[in-house]
Amino acid sequence: MRLAAYNVENLFDRAKVMNQDSWDDGRQVLEDFAALNALLGEINYTVARKASMVTLMKKLGLEKSDTGPFVLLRRNCGGLLRRPKTGGIVIDANGRADWTGSLELRDEPVNEHAMRNTARVLIDIKADVIGVVEAENRPVLSAFNREIITALGGTPFRHVMVIDGNDERGIDVGLMSREGFPIGVLRSHVDDCTANGEPIFSRDCAEYEITTPNNNKLLVMVNHLKSKGYGTPAESNARRKTQAERIATIYQERLAQGMTYVAVIGDLNDTPDSDPLKPLFQAGLKDISQHPDFDNGGFVGTYGSCGKGNKIDYLLLSPDLFAEVEKGGVFRKGMWPGVRPPKWEAYAEVRKETEAASDHAAIWADLKI
Numbered sequence: 001m002r003l004a005a006y007n008v009e010n011l012f013d014r015a016k017v018m019n020q021d022s023w024d025d026g027r028q029v030l031e032d033f034a035a036l037n038a039l040l041g042e043i044n045y046t047v048a049r050k051a052s053m054v055t056l057m058k059k060l061g062l063e064k065s066d067t068g069p070f071v072l073l074r075r076n077c078g079g080l081l082r083r084p085k086t087g088g089i090v091i092d093a094n095g096r097a098d099w100t101g102s103l104e105l106r107d108e109p110v111n112e113h114a115m116r117n118t119a120r121v122l123i124d125i126k127a128d129v130i131g132v133v134e135a136e137n138r139p140v141l142s143a144f145n146r147e148i149i150t151a152l153g154g155t156p157f158r159h160v161m162v163i164d165g166n167d168e169r170g171i172d173v174g175l176m177s178r179e180g181f182p183i184g185v186l187r188s189h190v191d192d193c194t195a196n197g198e199p200i201f202s203r204d205c206a207e208y209e210i211t212t213p214n215n216n217k218l219l220v221m222v223n224h225l226k227s228k229g230y231g232t233p234a235e236s237n238a239r240r241k242t243q244a245e246r247i248a249t250i251y252q253e254r255l256a257q258g259m260t261y262v263a264v265i266g267d268l269n270d271t272p273d274s275d276p277l278k279p280l281f282q283a284g285l286k287d288i289s290q291h292p293d294f295d296n297g298g299f300v301g302t303y304g305s306c307g308k309g310n311k312i313d314y315l316l317l318s319p320d321l322f323a324e325v326e327k328g329g330v331f332r333k334g335m336w337p338g339v340r341p342p343k344w345e346a347y348a349e350v351r352k353e354t355e356a357a358s359d360h361a362a363i364w365a366d367l368k369i
Contacts, residue, residue, distance in 0.1 A: 080093045
């Protein structure tokens, strides 16, 4: 069987701020969005908090309207704010219970060429089981599988599952599998919390138990760890390490329960030698890229320019599963290859960076199970 992981970076719609030419273009907006959302969620709106809300609303383009360039403030009822004719914003609410509504990121359609190229990758990777990162939700992933993959001549996956995660931007982790590889037990860890009650996982550490045609059980843990995109490096690293520690604990619990074939896969947003990912390797998980029959296509990384510092997508396997590896590799045809000269062969429809299926490569392994 072939196991794969792929960060599709959304399928039909994506938060507008994340759909720009580079991540840096939207970083400040995402930081301001997160800060304002946190303030709006406070039980009590102090004078200082109200002042900060006003500042952030202005930065997000909400001074004159509830619709900004990248965000949307939904006010269903209650009195959150006024916009006097003389200008400015006045926060009337004194706490979260005084109004109902939400602050949301505005979506826009994904580039149609990028959408088709994503489908091509999902077809050409020829996976029996694939972990999908940054899918909007299950109905979207199911529709993409059923409609777009079919339209391009591919065979849709038989089983499609996404569990709603903790990220408000619609970037969840899911799994698709072929006929003969049914999804059995599902476990979500969206409610796993730190000692102070904060959710551990930015998205989820979703567990999917697969039965293979040979009647072997394969446990796939699909992850998308905290990015380096916004927040301080120290905060991001600490969050990622907490997530890795929790994954390692879950992994060891499953081994103790008798599972032998376990894979931790997805976008871990850090390099193998990083401190945040140490708990995973200390737990005994083995990186598919270290297998003698793994072909990286001449580049160590899996993201962006694919340099050593961009190796962030993984198939980490339990020792028993690693022993069943026949070969593995990286699939980059959906990525933008650059132009001077192109670094790798890409689809003909990847004519510019915005038409790439994703900034990530897909990674795969053939297993004798």
